[in-house]
Amino acid sequence: MTQYESLNVALTRLEAAMRAGDLWQSQALPEPAAFDSEQPFNADTMSLGQWLRYVLIPRLRSLMDGEHPLPSDASIAPAAEVYLQENKTSVRLPILEALRDVDNVLVNGELRSQEEQ
Template sequence: MTQYESLDTALTRLEAAMRAGDLWQSQTRPAPSDFESEQPFYADTMSLGQWLRFVLIPRLRGLMENDQPLPASANIASAAEIYLQDNRTSVRLPILEALRDVDNVLVNGELRPQQEGQ
């Protein structure tokens, strides 16, 4: 599996986890000025869910569609743990696992091995 195929799988898992936890549908589109943030994860203008849905996923998919190089480093899951700590475990854990997959694909070029039951 290529890095792009692995990333597509990881992003699909992330979207599915967000939908299952009702974090996809509940995100309102940020105002155009919200996209001008210089803070990591646009923390000063968006919720994590908004950033994932309207910034991270579209940007990574855009890079793949245009055959552009992917970022070589990522630490999204670690940061997301802080932002998601107040969410129910059943919502938080699948999203964090999907983000760990995204991180691993960007850093190592492949998905993490799946554990039984996943």
């Protein structure tokens, strides 16, 4: 499986986990100015759910669609753990697992092995 194919699987899992936890539907489209933030994860202008839905997933899909190089450094899951602390375990864990997959694909070029999950 190519890195793009692996990332597609990881992003599909992330979206599915967000939908299952009602985090996809509940994310209002941020105001245009919110996208201009220079803070990591647009933390000063968006919720994590908004950033995942409207920034991370579309940007990575756009890079894949254009066959552009993907970022090679990612630490999204550790940051998300902090932001998702308040969510129920049944919502938080699937999203974190999907984000760990995204991180691994970006850093190592492939999905995590079953032993790592």
